[in-house]
Amino acid sequence: MRKFLILLCCLQQCVLLAQDFSVSGKVSDVENLPLSFVNVLVYEADSENPIKGTTTNEDGSFTLKSLPEGNYKLNFSYIGFEDYQQAIELSSNKNLGTIVLKVNEQMLDETVITAKLPTIKKSVGKLVFNVENTSLSVGSTMDLLKKTPGVVVIGENIQVKFTSPTIYINGKRVYLSDSEINSLLENTDATNIKSIEVITNPSAKYDADAGTVLNIITSKAISIGYKGSVNTTYTQGIYPKYNFGTSHFYKNKWLNLYASYTYNTKKEYKEDENYMRYFEPDEISTKSIWETYFNRTSKYNNHNGNVALDFTLDQKNSIGLTSNISVDPESNYHNNGLASIYNSSKQLDSTNTTLSEVNYKKSNMSFALDYQRILDENGATLTVAANYIYYNRDQDQSVNTDYFLPNDEFLRNNSFLTNSTQKSNIFTGQGDISTSYWGGKLELGAKLSKIDTESKIDFFDTENNTNTFNNALSDDFNYHEKIYAEYINFEREWEKWSFTAGLRAEYTEIDAISRRLGEASNQDFFDVFPSVSVNYIINDNNTIGVSYNRSIQRARYESLNPFKYFITENNYIGGNPNLVPSITDKITLSYSLKNRWLFDLYYENVENELSNLSFQNNENSILRSVYANLIEAYQYSFDVVYYNSLTPWWYFQIATSSFYLSNKFEALESSQEAYTNATYGQYLQSYNNFTLSKDRTFTADLTALYISNFVFGNRYFKNQSYVNISFRKTFWNQRASLTVGVDDVFDTLNDVVSVAKYYNQDNRFFIFQESRLFRVGLKYNFGNARLRDTKKEIQTDEGDRLGG
Secondary structure, eight states: OHHHHHHHHHHHHHHHHOOEEEEEEEEEOTTOOBOOSOEEEEEETTOSSEEEEEEOOTTSEEEEEEEESEEEEEEEEOTTBOOEEEEEEESSOEEEEEEEOOBOHHHHTSSSOOOBOOEEEEETTEEEEEOTTBTTOSSBHHHHHTTSTTEEEETTEEEETTBOOEEEETTEEOOOOHHHHHHHHHTSBGGGEEEEEEESSOOTTSOTTOSSEEEEEEOOOOSSEEEEEEEEEEEESSSEEEEEEEEEEEEOSSEEEEEEEEEEEEEEEEEEEEEEEEEOTTSSSEEEEEEEEEEEEEEEEEEEEEEEEEEEOSSSEEEEEEEEEEEEEEEEEEEEEEEEEEOTTSOEEEEEEEEEEEEEEEEEEEEEEEEEEEOSTTOOEEEEEEEEEEEEEEEEEEEEEEEEOTTOOEEEEEEEEEEEEEEEEEEEEEEEEEEEETTEEEEEEEEEEEEEEEEEEEEEEEETTEEEEOGGGOEEEEEEEEEEEEEEEEEEEOSSEEEEEEEEEEEEEEEEEETTTTEEEEEEEEEEEEEEEEEEEEETTEEEEEEEEEEEEOOOHHHHOOOEEEEETTEEEEOOTTOOOEEEEEEEEEEEETTTEEEEEEEEEEESOEEEEEEEETTTTEEEEEEEEOSEEEEEEEEEEEEEEEETTEEEEEEEEEEEEEEEEEOTTSSSSEEEEEEEEEEEEEEEEEEOSTTSOEEEEEEEEEEOOEEETTEEEOOEEEEEEEEEEEETTTTEEEEEEEESTTOOTTOEEEEEEETTEEEEEEEEEOOOEEEEEEEEEEEOHHHHHTOOOOOOHHHHHHTO
8 A cells, every 4th residue: 555655646746747838830921921810730740630729810820738748740721822731849838930831823723712522431330421511511401411321311201221310419419309300400501510420330328219320510610710601592392481591600719609590481282192991890891991182281480599609718628508499489280181981882972071270389498518628638538418408389289070971961060179288398417538548448427318298188079169178088198207327438449450349228217197098107127238349451442340239219208198189080190108118239240442332231120119000990980090019120231332533523422222121010900910011122322413614613413312112110111212403603702602403303202102901901191292392592601701711620539429
């Protein structure tokens, strides 16, 4: 013990004797004129990642502080000038004098600054799509996702490997519903996006229920100054849609500020043609055939505001504040339905018409606070973060159905209305530590998540303009969830090998109660979730790897909520408070050729898969959609990604997947116990960028998607495809841009066929949605243009970790 204390005292003395030094100087051009906003980045002598950075002041001066003794290299870069590097040995404060940057003659030959091409970085279970300052940085973030390899976006539905990914922004989870996430991404300018990370094998630092992750990394400038932009988009489909937005950046030596506001208003149209064959009790003979035509006109208004503040307290401490407020003050659906009912001989028996109105308003308010401290000179970091979300939605629905004989004689009317509210409070708190260990990086942390949701629905039967409260169909539903999590994760790289392994443990408490059902769903469970990946570089052109991941999917309040949403009187969607979590195991084998060809062999097995199943009740002639646990679900696929600049004016990117999907479920309305819904299929996505002018200010994008037959739950979907094209012209040294384009040029996406045909179930949906859209977008940048042009991101291992 005495020797240990002596050693500890010696170490403390060494720390006290250690000193930090500074590097200063000035930067000018060949005419000795000072250059402001020049990027100055510091690298350790044997590293490719900068450890510190700054920009020159108005007089060209700069100072870099708190650098320990050692060997470094400095890089000076400024748009229109050649980069300059200088190696230094630092043992005391050093003044470099005046650094002279030479004009880049080749760059001056170009009349404007041109956008670079997107790049792809692939590792086992993770694909990084770098898009900052590329031709893809136009439109919304949702438009950007449509061009991301492996991501399928159809309408409001985002899919990766036929599952809904968990959305993260800058490594922070977004706790919003699918529709809310869609609204957020539609109203986030793609110009502000640095990269999209598609993570099919998340490490232990991600939540265990984040089986597949989309991590959206936003840009942050390191140059001092202000810049802003305004943009507007007009979209014409069946109805016009409008979007207006503005964003602002400001940075000084201690503050990095981003603020944006977007207003979006749109009107959309959708049609369904439905065929339902109802059976007699023998489950063979036909009882009746329903052919239904249904259309919906939707109107949305959304205000979205974002503010992000990063405060640098000193060299080792920083604080971040983030807020997002999204408000839909008034939105509605207008549903129209016409049903023709035939007997078993296909003779018209009766008809009915349904008018349904849904009006709602909702708001989301999200606030986040995080604190980061650098613990030592080796980059050990402590991060503490807290996040709070308040969600509120009020919705009214009225349904009015008239029944008629074949000769149009009126039979009867059935009408009702519902008033529903939902309020959610979501809190998360977490702490993470990252440090160097055994030649690699060790990460560990803990997290608490708390979700409280209170929902209420009042159901009223309407007769002779009088509303009568229906207690049997009214309900209060309260859902409370707590998740306690701890994780440890280790990463290390050798010359040829890289290795990642982690373990996450989570304990979950769920308390849900429905007043109408008189049931409480109480679940307490503990589970562990390992993850591991190994990568080996065979040579400069060949890399192989393997990964394994285990994750959980919990039934959230949206699927547990037993309330019913009526499309028509005979067609509704309802939740299931008896759902249990599902467990997913995934294995991926990867191979990369010249980092241009990327190959993945992928297998996924899910126990108690959570899905939405539709069943027809033949006795009551009702079609209902319910959330349920599948008996068995698995998929495997072989995926290929290729990207390259085929010519100086043509960038090409393609992603394909040959897959097999299988879902086995309980056939709730059939005498048989189970049914397996399975298919082989093919996915193909292509993106092309063309440079159409010598000065590279006129470009075109061509995107195509094709998905052959696939299954979801007990439904079978037939081929879907689209082709999108857009043109972009920049003006005034890239301060302004005009974008014109058409989504779904050949109008092929609007013909969606959904089929459920087995045992005593026979129903089909032919969906015609508003998919061919003409878009015109304008954007103007103002403020310090050099802030945009010279922007570079300081990328360190820890920074990559925080970004997911």
